[in-house]
Amino acid sequence: MGRIGVLLLNLGGPDRLEDVGPFLYNLFSDPEIIRLPFPWLQKPLAWFIATRRTSRSQANYKKIGGGSPLRRITEAQGQALKEQLLALGEDAEIYIGMRYWHPYTEEAIARLTQDNIDELVILPLYPQFSISTSGSSFRLLEQMWKTNPQLQKQKYTVIPSWYKQPGYLQAMAELIAQELDQLENPDEGHVFFSAHGVPKSYVEEAGDPYQQEIEECTELIMRTLNRPNPHTLAYQSRVGPVEWLQPYTEDAIEELGEQGIKNLVVVPISFVSEHIETLEEIDIEYRELAEIAGIDNFRRVPALNTHPVFIRALADLTMDAMKSPRLDLSQVSQMKKNVKMYPPENWEWGITSSAEVWNGRIAMLGFIALLFEMLTGHGLLHASGILH
Numbered sequence: 001m002g003r004i005g006v007l008l009l010n011l012g013g014p015d016r017l018e019d020v021g022p023f024l025y026n027l028f029s030d031p032e033i034i035r036l037p038f039p040w041l042q043k044p045l046a047w048f049i050a051t052r053r054t055s056r057s058q059a060n061y062k063k064i065g066g067g068s069p070l071r072r073i074t075e076a077q078g079q080a081l082k083e084q085l086l087a088l089g090e091d092a093e094i095y096i097g098m099r100y101w102h103p104y105t106e107e108a109i110a111r112l113t114q115d116n117i118d119e120l121v122i123l124p125l126y127p128q129f130s131i132s133t134s135g136s137s138f139r140l141l142e143q144m145w146k147t148n149p150q151l152q153k154q155k156y157t158v159i160p161s162w163y164k165q166p167g168y169l170q171a172m173a174e175l176i177a178q179e180l181d182q183l184e185n186p187d188e189g190h191v192f193f194s195a196h197g198v199p200k201s202y203v204e205e206a207g208d209p210y211q212q213e214i215e216e217c218t219e220l221i222m223r224t225l226n227r228p229n230p231h232t233l234a235y236q237s238r239v240g241p242v243e244w245l246q247p248y249t250e251d252a253i254e255e256l257g258e259q260g261i262k263n264l265v266v267v268p269i270s271f272v273s274e275h276i277e278t279l280e281e282i283d284i285e286y287r288e289l290a291e292i293a294g295i296d297n298f299r300r301v302p303a304l305n306t307h308p309v310f311i312r313a314l315a316d317l318t319m320d321a322m323k324s325p326r327l328d329l330s331q332v333s334q335m336k337k338n339v340k341m342y343p344p345e346n347w348e349w350g351i352t353s354s355a356e357v358w359n360g361r362i363a364m365l366g367f368i369a370l371l372f373e374m375l376t377g378h379g380l381l382h383a384s385g386i387l388h
């Protein structure tokens with residue numbers, strides 16, 4: 001076999017405070033993040049929400065050193081994976097494709113099409129699949145493949161999710177065990193899995209397998225840990241007014257406090273690197289909540305980052321993917337049964353003349369309403385709680 005490439009997909013994060021606004025705009029422009037019935041409203045609404053959210057978000061990034069560590073950590077993971085693959089006899093080229101910030105997926109694809117890679121493995125750095133994360137990156141890649149004849153010649157395979165991978169489970173269990181062992185009585189630690197949330201409608205209406213994969217993953221980690229500790233799963237980082245997956249992390253912490261739990265070991269489960277939601281939300285906000293709830297001992301399990309057992313797991317995933325039958329991007333959504341990406345594949349972009357007329361009229365009304373709301377602070381978005 002010739003030269004292989006590994007495309008690592010990740011979310012991306014603002015490197016500096018001045019990147020926060022444009023990063024949020026990119027994030028909210030994604031129809032897999034805000035699912036709107038009218039595609040024309042996506043960009044104005046993204047601009048509006050990003051503008052309103054920027055200073056609050058910047059204040060949080062300031063608390064963790066003025067930017068996201070995600071790029072640095074993902075690059076370190078890429079370098080460690082390259083070395084691990086070399087040790088297994090595979091001289092691979094690693095590409096990093098972020099969804100909402102540099103290095104963008106488009107930049108990674110531009111690099112790899114110049115490199116003459118024989119076989120490409122597409123590996124999302126999200127253990128569990130969600131429409132809003134891996135799904136969004138796969139959809140972007142699918143569009144690129146459709147429009148780029150050079151890419152169409154590229155042989156590739158996709159790893160849709162990998163939360164059952166034994167090395168990954170082992171690395172998570174080791175990190176949890178290390179944290180439990182710091183307690184005076186390790187068996188008394190309550191293991192608290194905090195997963196990034198998604199709106200409930202993603203799971204119940206759009207068929208996102210995320211909740212099922214998170215729940216199964218939690219059970220598999222506990223089985224690998226093989227200790228008698230009780231555990232809880234909750235969902236963090238809710239954005240906007242709609243209902244997200246429950247229980248919410250803040251409510252669950254409060255409840256455990258009321259039950260008299262004194263030792264909490266918090267495990268971030270949906271992401272493999274430190275980022276704002278571990279360093280700020282868990283380490284600062286939830287720690288404070290726990291203290292108020294009477295939990296004396298609050299410990300957080302570090303993210304996997306470049307943990308050697310985890311890097312070996314990524315290398316094994318890559319090698320196994322090359323030996324298995326290829327899986328292409330269009331097969332992935334079939335595999336993740338019932339997943340309805342948004343907007344749907346057969347979305348009609350106002351192709352009939354009457355639809356064009358109505359689209360135009362509604363767009364005009366929407367814009368006027370949005371402008372009015374921005375100037376006065378009153379309107380539907382405020383009333384519904386989307387904006388504050």
Ligand SMILES: C=CC1=C(C)c2cc3[nH]c(cc4nc(cc5[nH]c(cc1n2)c(C)c5CCC(=O)O)C(CCC(=O)O)=C4C)c(C)c3C=C
Nearest residue numbers: 012013014033057068070130132133196198239270275276
């Ligand atoms: C598996 C992990 C993630 C899921 C699922 C996810 C869904 C999701 N996220 C938002 C809104 C925001 N996410 C933000 C940052 C952010 N999100 C993830 C991971 C998942 N998101 C990460 C790792 C990060 C941080 C990147 C970094 O800079 O370190 C933000 C910006 C931060 C903030 O302003 O609070 C927003 C907003 C939605 C709406 C969503 C599902 C629909």
Ligand SMILES: [Fe+2]
Nearest residue numbers: 011196237277
């Ligand atoms: Fe997020």
